[in-house]
Each structure stands twice: as structure tokens, then as C-alpha cells.
Amino acid sequence: MVPVEMEVDDPRGWDFVDWVGPDASASIFRSLDDPADIVRAAAVSRSWRRFVVENEFSKSICLRICPEIANFTSAEEVSRSPPQPPHAESSHGVQRKALERDYRIYSYLSGALVSNSPSMDCILQCIGASSTDNFPDETIENTLIPHDRVKHRPSYWSSGGHDDPDTPETLTYRLNCDMCIVDEIKLQPFKAYFQYGHPIYSSKAVRFRMGHSKLPHGSDSFVTVEDENLMAIADENYVWTYTSPEFPMLQENVLQSFKLPRPVLCIGGIVKVELLGRVQKQEADDRYYICICHAQVRGRSLSPVFMVDTSDPAGYSVLKYLPDAKILRSEDAMLDDGSESLEWHSLVARYRRMRHLAIMNVLLGPEEFMDEDDIIGGVLMDEDDLGGMLEDDPFV
Template sequence: MELMEDCCDFIQWLGADMSMQILMCLDNPTDLVRASAVSSSWRRFVIINRLSKQLCVRMFPEVSSIAHVIEVHDRIEPLQIRYETSMEWSCLERENRVYAFLARGFTSFMRKDCILEAIVASSTDNYPQESIRNTLEPGDRVDQRASYWSSSGAVDPRVPETLVYKLTANLCVITEIHIHPFQAYFQFGFPIYSAKAVRFRLGHLKPNHEFENDTKDKPSPALRFINENVVWTYTSPSFPMAQESRLQKFKLPEPALCIGGYLQIELLGRVQKQEMDEKYYICVCHVQVVGRPLSPAFDVDIMDPTGKCTLKYYPDAENCCSPVKSEGEASSSPSRFRSFTASIRGWEQMILNTLLGGGVVVGNDDDSDDDIVGIPV
């Protein structure tokens, strides 16, 4: 199908403002790529008006903190970052391409546990036997011993606690956090040491700060480092926690984009007093963070304490969109893996064809975008 730009192009008929309002209604990255594939004038309109970036910002306002976009084609060679001061055409094309892939990553259906490691707790009753690291274990027993984190005791039940974790990537879309309060099966009455409520924060390290590995085994220096050098950019509402020994699921009101890769769990208030010392404790045996890491295809460098950052895109990253099993889902078969990878590659080729002006590209309307076919203009 051929577009007669002089008489059928509504962008020219309606003008830039009205056309922007219409195209801004597209909330699927695939639809935006298809629109830019209609003709060279539509493609130019999408790129010049940075519609791919605007789509990402509408999905996650945190994207507005991205100040620069670069592509890295070789992870081995030292990275030379060039910041263009003028938005020349090649720079605009690159920005559009990167944000198109980022938007696609946002809409991926992958779900996995996004915790990489446990960093530090605000207090620990019996370190390291009751360390925060125990919360990475799925059960409450390991090798016939109890596995859980315990706070120190407090006379005042209002005293809060915090748990800090590093996520698997510096860019993660987080949808849920799961917490399993610990039930002391070795104490009389089997008390459950839950919190009254929980709240979650996401954030990043200040620029030019790096968490040293040897600090992680020293709770006091680690906690001081976190308090002084992590900037929390997202705070969830508080959720009530039930005093029940089960994996309790706290779904965020909207998926949240974590730029920087740090999560803090705030445990607000105590409900269970220990009989032997008459003090209140909070104990947790397991924590999960459900979401979509955007690594290794994407990474960020924080530029200043306000959170301005550089978005780095690695187009050659292998398996950046490999399927990850959802909770309770069996492992993916090799044939499913190949099918999924092929659909992603097809979508990437769809973007590249569009940006290179190779023709109109049409695909299925579903999320998989299988069987993409190029039709010459």
C-alpha cells in the first residue's frame, strides 16, 4: 500500500499540534513503530518530536531524569562517551531507536525475582546467625536450623526497622514485593513476629560512590554508608501486614521504575513481644521482589545527586530478552526459548527497517509480534 503524501497525509492536513495529539494516544511501542513506518514524513515527524521518549516518560515519569543516551557496541573496549550538544539528525535517530527498545522492554511480560543480594538491616539481634542474608532463602529452615532475620528487641512497639537490598540490574521495573514473617516454631505458642505495616523505597547511589564488598560483612559501616550515600527517589504507600506465617504479597499501585538498583523495605511497627525478655521484635524469613530487570541490554550511570543519568544501550547484548519463568511456572523449553528470541529479533528488525526507511513493516497485534513481514513502499 502506497501513501500519497501530497493528498493523503493527515500530518500535513491537520498540522503539527493536532497530529501530535493524535499520535500521543498511541500507548504501545509497536504501534508507534508502525506509525513511523507509514512514510518518510511520518518517520521524520516521530523522530523530530521525540515521540518514543515521550511514550517512555508517560509509562514511567522517572525516565525524565535521563539526560543523555548512548549506544555501546563493544563491552570489551573502554567506553568513550560523547555528549552531543546539538540534536542533529543522527543523534535524534539514535535517541528514538534506543527509547523504542526501552519502551518495548517496559512492556515485556517477563517476571522474576529481582533481588541480587542482601545489603544491610537497621539492626540484627544475633549477627550473623540471624542476618538479613537469611531472607534470600525461600524457606524458614536450612540444614535443620532456623533461617530468618531478626531485629534487635525494643520496649516501644513503634520502633521501625529497615532492610536494604541490591537488585539484579540498575534498571528494573518492580511490580510486587513479597514478605514472609517468621514464626518461631521453637518458642512456646509459636509466635509470629510480623510488622504492623510495610513501605518500600527505590533509589540509587550518589555519583562516584561504590559499595565496597568488605563493608557488607560489617553491619554498622554498611548501614552508615547506605544512610549517607543512597538517594531514595520512589516511596510507596504503606501496606498493612497480617500476623500470619505466609508469603504476603504487596502489589504496588502502579509498576515502579527503579533507576539505580537499590530497594529499602521499611517495617513499620511491631506486634509480637518475646516472652523471655518482654521486648518487641520483627522477624522475616523470606523476601522476594517481583519485576523485570532491563539488563543486560540497558544500564545507567548516575551523573549528579539529583538523579540525572546517562542511559546506555547495548544492542549486541546476548539473551537480553531471554524468557524467565513466572512464579509457579515451569522452566521454558528450548523450542519456546527459540520462538521467543525469534519474535524479539523480528521486532528489533522492524525498528531498524523503519529507521533506515526500508519499508512499511506489519506484524501481529498481539504482544509476541511473530511473523513480521516487510512490505516495500
């Protein structure tokens, strides 16, 4: 714990940083692993705050927690009020303001990264699958339903058949926010109870990629009952900022949990599930298939307080910090009376559209897909069924 009782600003006293020296002090500060300790240190005195800000300790601890933060080329604070006209100031003053801004952004981000808020399923929509055996009956969209039977019919995604058991497949999903901490992914292989021997079409192993689309916002496309959306899943359309190790998959019809080695910051809200290798042949055609009946990406949203701009054609991303979004009301997100900055309103509106769609998917999806005797399709749905979306959400 950082000592706080020294009168470091008293000219008759002494300052720990000056006494130990800047190099040794920096080593001590960098050994702190709790973001709150960095904030407490900055509150000790003006000289300590200057030392913390100038050495960017808050950004350093963010990088240790989530190395994906290195993908941000810069961080910007987006105010709700329109920006003030710039006024002349020295280069030193400009640099000082930039350092203070970065300290505010990364100190708040570091606290959000280590928050113990509960996780939820973050999948919003299906972008596409690398192949589908019988579209649309065996579409990837079936993996969003937590049942392997719907209206007394099987519900699952099936790959195309292959003679080579090493042929991989992919499932690509859009999450419900730009910035999401992901710690776990769950997959359930499908058990073909209508085939002889009840075979289970699992993969040998799985791997996960996370990143963002290179396409402009608003031009995203998703699977529909008429369109497999195969063009959208090409790797050249994405920047992958994280790749997981491989995990073995069991040939069992259970929801299998794949816990990531550490929480991962998904920048841009795209997750690709790579299904590596096949283990089960279909007796009818003697070809290998992979079938998944349910998928979840478990994590927690950092939006709308944190958003990301990925519009740079070179694939760079800019972290956007919206401090005023912490105290939003639902009507604030919908009204535009001209008193808000255009960028703030645009970012919040984008988040609101995603949250609205996520809630509609949960509220209306069961009515369309569930059996009559599924209790979740009735009026007994509660906040847990909504994945925590009702709690402290200004957009509901």
C-alpha cells in the same frame, strides 16, 4: 490503529499530518498507548517518521509507562566498535542525529517496558539491615533462603528489640542488574515455633524504595558473617527514584505478596524494604521485635541492553543503550582483543560479574544451607529453580 494505506509521500495525494495540522496530530499520536503503534506510525513515510522523531513520542510513552525515566538526564548509545573520529557538520545535522538516536533508544525501551517476559526473584546480595538482634545468627542473609528452618535450626532475620511499637526497621538489597522492572515484592514474617504460643513477629505495614547508590562502582559493600555493614545503609548513600504506598502486613506465617500499583523501573538496582511498626512482644524481655524469614523482589532485567551510569556526584543518571548486547555470546563478554570500545566492554563486564555472582549464589547456596532431605539441594534443580537465568542468557 494508525492508518498505513495512504500514499502520503505521493505529491498527488495528501498527508494526514498536514491535513489535520501539527497540534491536532500531536494530540492524536500522544493518545496512543501501545509502543508498537508509535513505531508503526514512524514507518508509514519519511514525513511521518520525521514528525514522530521530532516530537519525541517514544520518550513520552516511556514516561507514561514508567515515570522514573524522568530521572535520566540524557540517553546515550554505546557501540561495540570504537567511536569514529568526529567530523564537522552543521548544528541542524547534529540535532537531527541526536533526535534519531533518542528515537531508537526510547522506542526499544518502550517495547522492553511492556514485554510479557516472566518475572523472577532479582535479589543478588544483602546490603544490610537497620538492626540485628543476634548477629550473625539472625542476619539479613537468612532472608534469601526460602525456608524458615535450615539444618533443623530456625532461619530468619530479627530486628533489635524496642519498647516503642512504632519504631521502624529497614532491609536493603542489591538486585542482579542495573535496570530492572519490579512489579511485586514478597515477604514472609517469622513464626517463632520455639517460643510459647508460637508468636509471629510481623510488622504493621511495609513500604518500598528503589534507586541507586551514590558510591562509585566497585566500592559497594555487603553483609558478611563478620560485618553487619551498617555504614552502607545510610540514606545519604542513595538516591531514591521511587517510593511505594504503604501496604498492611498480615500477622501470618505465609509468603505475603505486595503487588505494586504499576510496574516500576528500578534505576540502579537498589531496593529498600521499610517495615513500619511492630505488633508482637517477646515474652522474655517484654520488647517488640520484627522478624522476616524470606524476601523476594520479583521483576525482570532490562540489562545488558540497557545499563545506567550513576557516577554523577549530584545524583543524576544517564541511560546507556547497548544494541550490540542483544546478540552476545558468552565468549564475546569475556574477550577483549582491543577491537571494542572501552565503555562497551566496561559495561558488559560489569553486567557479567553480576550475572555470574547470581548464578553462583543459586547453584552453591542450597548446598551450603539446605537440609539433607531438601530435594532442591540435590541434582533435581532445573531452570525454574534458577529463576529463568538459563533461558537466553549469553553469560551462563
